[in-house]
Amino acid sequence: MRLIPDEDLITICREIVAAGKTEKDWAASESDDMFQRGSYCGGFDADENEFCFETVVDGVEYWFQFSLNDAARIADGEAVTLEAREAG
Structure with missing residues (x-):
């Protein structure tokens, strides 16, 4: 399914950018539920080296x-x- 970011996801991305962290910084504090807004829940995954959300x-x-x-x-x-x- 193609997902076009809505206002909730845009806000999360603004929070990510505002933190001013590098990928290495994010990996050091990885969490699967650091960001929760609207129907989104997720955080940075060091194994994937990306932000993973549901x-x-x-x-x-x-x-x-x-x-x-x-x-x-x-x-x-x-x-x-x-x-x-x-x-699943």
Whole structure:
């Protein structure tokens, strides 16, 4: 499923960018639920070296991930489409 960031995810990405951390910094404090807003819950995964999130759309849980660079692009309002896969 293609996921276009909404205001909640854009806000999360702005929080990520505002933290001013590198990928190495994020990896040192990884958490799978550091960010929770609207239907989104997730955080940085050091194994994937990306932010991993879950969301629920029409009663179906999806997982998706994005890089620190993608977070900056989303925070800046660029048109970014993420690929989400059904959980399970």
